[in-house]
Amino acid sequence: MAVPEAHDPVDDWARSGAMALTGRPDGPPLLPPGRAASFLREQLAALGLALPGLLGERAAYAGFTRNAPWSCGGAFRILTTCDGHVGLSLARPSDVELVPALVEADAAEPWAAVAAWAETVPTAVAAERIRLLGLPGGAVPAEPTGPDEPDARSGVVATTLGRRTPSGPPLVVDLTSLWAGPLCAHLLGLRGARVVKVETPTRPDGARRGPAAFFELLHAGHDQISLELGSGELRRLLERADLVLEASRPRALRQAGIVAEEYVARGTSWLSITARGRASDAVGFGDDVAASAGLVVASEGELLPAGDAMADPLAGVAAAVAATEALGSEEARLIDVSMLHVAASTAGRTPDHQVVRRGAQWWVEYDGGASRVLPARTR
Numbered sequence: 001m002a003v004p005e006a007h008d009p010v011d012d013w014a015r016s017g018a019m020a021l022t023g024r025p026d027g028p029p030l031l032p033p034g035r036a037a038s039f040l041r042e043q044l045a046a047l048g049l050a051l052p053g054l055l056g057e058r059a060a061y062a063g064f065t066r067n068a069p070w071s072c073g074g075a076f077r078i079l080t081t082c083d084g085h086v087g088l089s090l091a092r093p094s095d096v097e098l099v100p101a102l103v104e105a106d107a108a109e110p111w112a113a114v115a116a117w118a119e120t121v122p123t124a125v126a127a128e129r130i131r132l133l134g135l136p137g138g139a140v141p142a143e144p145t146g147p148d149e150p151d152a153r154s155g156v157v158a159t160t161l162g163r164r165t166p167s168g169p170p171l172v173v174d175l176t177s178l179w180a181g182p183l184c185a186h187l188l189g190l191r192g193a194r195v196v197k198v199e200t201p202t203r204p205d206g207a208r209r210g211p212a213a214f215f216e217l218l219h220a221g222h223d224q225i226s227l228e229l230g231s232g233e234l235r236r237l238l239e240r241a242d243l244v245l246e247a248s249r250p251r252a253l254r255q256a257g258i259v260a261e262e263y264v265a266r267g268t269s270w271l272s273i274t275a276r277g278r279a280s281d282a283v284g285f286g287d288d289v290a291a292s293a294g295l296v297v298a299s300e301g302e303l304l305p306a307g308d309a310m311a312d313p314l315a316g317v318a319a320a321v322a323a324t325e326a327l328g329s330e331e332a333r334l335i336d337v338s339m340l341h342v343a344a345s346t347a348g349r350t351p352d353h354q355v356v357r358r359g360a361q362w363w364v365e366y367d368g369g370a371s372r373v374l375p376a377r378t379r
Contacts, residue, residue: 008366015371017056030306030355032297047320049190073091073309081122164269164330166327172194173237181273198234290306
């Protein structure tokens with residue numbers, strides 16, 4: 001069998017750890033669509049980094065494996081509507097509490113109630129109710145949307161609002177949580193930035209409830225402090241920063257007296273990572289956003305999640321590239337990173353292939369050759 005071509009998208013998937021996480025627990029790994037694994041490798045290379053297992057490393061630290069039709073972590077599922085599909089995450093207790101309002105009925109078994117309700121409504125209606133209730137989820141396209149849709153925006157939009165003087169090492173203030181934002185901060189730290197992670201006393205990073213080793217990986221070497229969101233101390237820190245990272249809806253920060261545009265006008269670059277961009281009030285997590293971008297696989301008449309929360313690492317690495325460019329510029333930039341649109345830019349067809357078992361190993365065969373499917377792994 002031929003040796004795989006350098007950087008073939010199928011080979012990138014096989015090496016990424018994400019393919020090993022895609023599929024049913026008792027079945028073979030499935031090849032995700034598009035070129036998200038290649039996109040991630042290319043973006044990391046632009047940063048001068050090589051982290052081939054990054055797409056699967058959160059799952060490796062958490063002990064997640066293939067879990068379809070659920071997501072690897074068990075909080076997300078794609079549901080059939082009367083005319084298509086919708087994805088929904090019930091990751092927080094507050095999400096579960098909203099299920100009766102979503103289905104307009106008692107919901108002693110939340111997932112059973114949501115599945116029964118979804119079958120009775122059109123996709124557009126289900127997606128709009130999910131959005132109005134502030135639940136993480138949305139419509140799942142039958143075909144990947146890709147980057148060339150008429151209404152598709154760029155995954156990263158940067159607007160110059162002021163001037164700044166680059167300094168080194170730069171000070172990055174990280175107000176984010178979970179995976180995408182902390183990953184961006186982690187990558188900037190690897191490139192020499194001084195990172196200060198800020199949490200509020202009443203709302204610490206939810207990732208602290210996950211695997212400690214993964215949290216420590218992302219925040220090693222960072223200063224970690226606790227400050228009230230509207231405090232004078234935080235405002236002074238933001239004013240000194242070369243770059244601020246945050247993942248909140250603009251309205252939430254404005255209520256605390258923090259207006260991104262004002263800081264950028266005074267010379268601090270500002271990067272927001274949100275589910276669908278700063279203009280949207282939608283919320284989302286990595287699994288449901290990836291599914292809404294078309295990063296799903298079809299199997300036995302169902303649409304299944306691909307990988308583990310892939311919109312998070314895709315957005316986090318794209319954000320790190322944009323942040324690095326901003327830190328080297330004399331322009332103070334407001335950078336709007338949409339997880340949905342970054343993920344959608346990597347979507348595409350699934351090439352012809354065959355997954356086979358050779359002894360204890362899974363392999364994927366395709367026109368370019370054959371590649372062993374590597375498991376998710378820690379760094």
